[in-house]
Amino acid sequence: MPPAPGDGEWAELTFAFAALGAARTLLPFGADLEVLSPPEARAELARAAREITVLYAP
């Protein structure tokens, strides 16, 4: 596989998911992975993160 494009520290890639909700499988990467597009996928991950924040709120 050719090296993924991006600057030194970050690489950019594209994945195909069957449904938007499946993008949540990227959550274990935490802040080491950012969804760039589409906006609906960004919103889905933000929603998931908020749910987790609420769940573990002290």
Place this chain on the structure above:
Amino acid sequence: MKADRLLSILLLLQTRGQVPATELAERLEVSVRTIYRDVEALSAAGVPVWAERGRHGGINLLPGYRTDVTGLTSDEARALFVLSTQGSHRELGLGEAIDSALRKVMAALPAPHRPAAERTSERILIDPARWMQRPGDSAAALGELQRAVFADRRLALTYRHGGAAEPSEYTVDPYGLVSKAGVWYLVADLDAAPRLFRVDRVLAAAVCDAPVRHRPGLALADVWTVLRDQVERIPEGVRVRVRVRRTRLDLLLRLHAPG
């Protein structure tokens, strides 16, 4: 069985010339005393074997003596030894058969080629199981399914789908069994359409009287190719662009195939 053991001893000796009695006893799972008795039996049958006591002792076979086994090239023999490192034979109940078959192959090789063949199984190991896989997951149903696929009969299955509470009943037309990444699958037609059944989810299997009804012109490999492509085809859906720290790239690519 004694005849099997005598043949095993003979074949090991043909391969190595001299083997310590303790090693023979260990490999064949009998006592050293039994090995000495076997050597006497072989000798009485006219095979030129003898025991040598002492530090450099062992069981010897007259150099050059061999039973008549057809020849294989050294590459052909090495190919068989790569195969032997797979655990699938054991799951199918053929573990001992593959071991004794390979001893015969080893004995049939011309002497100069033997080290290369023997080294193949010492230097190449294929472990088809996934990480963390519990051994023997599939073993229970595998025996009955094997009988069904060789009998060319229809098969009645009691099958528990992943996530389903109640089992389902099917009558299927089996093509064969496939081991993929350590998981056994039954490949069969259900109402003339190809289906995959995980062997570890088969609760019961019974061979029917009715002969199997295969779609014409199709064999196991053809049906498997169709089913595998169905599983691996990336569904049309959302294409997501991400950026990831390069230190995490390897793990990401292991978990998700880019598309």
